[in-house]
Amino acid sequence: MILGVADYPGLEGSFEDFLNFASKLKVRVLELKLDRLELLLSFSKTDKILKLKNLSNSYDFKYFVHAPNVDTNLASVNPLIRRVFKKTILKAVIFAAELDAGLLVSHVGRLSRDYPRKLVRKAMKNSTDSLREINQLSSDLGIIFTIENDHKSNDYVLAGYPEQINFLIENVGCKLTFDIGHANTIGKIEDFTKLLDKFIVNVHLHDNNGKEDEHLPIGKGSIDFMEVFKRMKDWRSEKPLIIECHSFAGLKKSIDFMRQEFLR
Numbered sequence: 001m002i003l004g005v006a007d008y009p010g011l012e013g014s015f016e017d018f019l020n021f022a023s024k025l026k027v028r029v030l031e032l033k034l035d036r037l038e039l040l041l042s043f044s045k046t047d048k049i050l051k052l053k054n055l056s057n058s059y060d061f062k063y064f065v066h067a068p069n070v071d072t073n074l075a076s077v078n079p080l081i082r083r084v085f086k087k088t089i090l091k092a093v094i095f096a097a098e099l100d101a102g103l104l105v106s107h108v109g110r111l112s113r114d115y116p117r118k119l120v121r122k123a124m125k126n127s128t129d130s131l132r133e134i135n136q137l138s139s140d141l142g143i144i145f146t147i148e149n150d151h152k153s154n155d156y157v158l159a160g161y162p163e164q165i166n167f168l169i170e171n172v173g174c175k176l177t178f179d180i181g182h183a184n185t186i187g188k189i190e191d192f193t194k195l196l197d198k199f200i201v202n203v204h205l206h207d208n209n210g211k212e213d214e215h216l217p218i219g220k221g222s223i224d225f226m227e228v229f230k231r232m233k234d235w236r237s238e239k240p241l242i243i244e245c246h247s248f249a250g251l252k253k254s255i256d257f258m259r260q261e262f263l264r
């Protein structure tokens, strides 16, 4: 089983503390979140990238990078800030390449509910145009570019439903980081995996009760992980399974759960 943990900008302590924590868990993959302030202030500065690279190379992990997401919206209908968002994610691609990370994850963006629904198409096009450029740069630099499926939101989601995600991937040419917890706030997980499994190269695992994106430890919400893994047999051996809880205790509990239930 290829187990990993994802960082979270709200976790206490430094980036190095997170690396040490993950090292004790003996996981293989770390998904670095560029929203962690320490990384956000460094990831576009050459000298600081070198320091981060030296630090990350002193551990035996495989790294994935999650592009900035907080305050970022590739689908924005405001052309001035949309340009900055695109530039931000393009810089994240370069950072991932500098760090020898194999995979980059980005969110797609949303349309604010303040706008009429008919603008969803425009927002989708905005996002798709930027994602194409990001996908091209990633492929030039040897990085697998993935979008992540969204959870339920008060705003119009563009990558929440299986058909939306399928449309985006076919138009961008990228792959999918499939977030089981997010999918559970929108519909049946089976409906996602049936249509999208061929695109899934990375899986985010956390739990919830089907209404909100709670990022609970695995087994503490309504997702039937036994059933999911029974159906998705190859996930256990072939796909990176990245735990994405928002506390150290939740991350540890979930890793323990995965090893107890599925490492037999």
Ligand SMILES: [Zn+2]
Pocket (backbone or CB within 6 Å): 148, 179, 204, 244
């Ligand atoms: Zn996720």
